[in-house]
Amino acid sequence: DAGVTQSPTHLIKTRGQQVTLRCSPKSGHDTVSWYQQALGQGPQFIFQYYEEEERQRGNFPDRFSGHQFPNYSSELNVNALLLGDSALYLCASQEGQFAYEQYFGPGTRLTVT
Amino acid sequence: DAKTTQPPSMDCAEGRAANLPCNHSTISGNEYVYWYRQIHSQGPQYIIHGLKNNETNEMASLIITEDRKSSTLILPHATLRDTAVYYCIVRGGATNKLIFGTGTLLAVQP
Numbered sequence: 001d002a003g004v005t006q007s008p009t010h011l012i013k014t015r016g017q018q019v020t021l022r023c024s025p026k027s028g029h030d031t032v033s034w035y036q037q038a039l040g041q042g043p044q045f046i047f048q049y050y051e052e053e054e055r056q057r058g059n060f061p062d063r064f065s066g067h068q069f070p071n072y073s074s075e076l077n078v079n080a081l082l083l084g085d086s087a088l089y090l091c092a093s094q095e096g097q098f099a100y101e102q103y104f105g106p107g108t109r110l111t112v113t
Numbered sequence: 114d115a116k117t118t119q120p121p122s123m124d125c126a127e128g129r130a131a132n133l134p135c136n137h138s139t140i141s142g143n144e145y146v147y148w149y150r151q152i153h154s155q156g157p158q159y160i161i162h163g164l165k166n167n168e169t170n171e172m173a174s175l176i177i178t179e180d181r182k183s184s185t186l187i188l189p190h191a192t193l194r195d196t197a198v199y200y201c202i203v204r205g206g207a208t209n210k211l212i213f214g215t216g217t218l219l220a221v222q223p
Contacts, residue, residue, distance in 0.1 A: 004156070031209070033209060033210070035211075035213075040215075041215060042198075042200060042213030042214050042215055042216055043157065043211070043213045044213070045210035045211065045212065048209045048210065055209070056208065056209050056210055058210060090156050090157070092156070092157075094209075097209065098209065100145075100162055101159045101162075102159065102211065103159070104156030104157045104158065105156050106154075106155055106156050107155075107156055
């Protein structure tokens, strides 16, 4: 049974560019959350998708947007990249919108130069 | 969501019990205490959660004080593979987001 998978593993972008990160949830899971983890910090909640809609959002600007597909996979899009967007981006999935346990993927390391 | 306070780092000898404390003095009645850990270069991993009763699973035990203002995560027989950052999180039942602090870096020594 595959866990949460994310692609790509690493990515390097230039300031001002746009990036799309992808996440496939664990089998049987229908809810996906995205987190940003800066170096030396704990993960920060970006938003959560359930039934193809954004259900909750953290304190992130509109440059951060997402999408969930009918197969429950999800994308995180970041426009107009800033140096401060350099971080590990984590995807977490769960079974049901209010499940107790979230399963995290290994993350995508984004570097903005 | 309530904030949590954890020591930045702790050491533990391999084979001994690791006791990781967490203060959450502003916790509300409907908020749960969660513990996750993050091994270097991996995503966080769920360990255990509880509301007010002590909980135990195959990984750890969670002891919550009677006033619910603090808790302790116990790893009964720490191994080198338990070296990680441990996060204590307080989460309400009607919200999905986990609010991570900076956690406790547990270093298990041989």
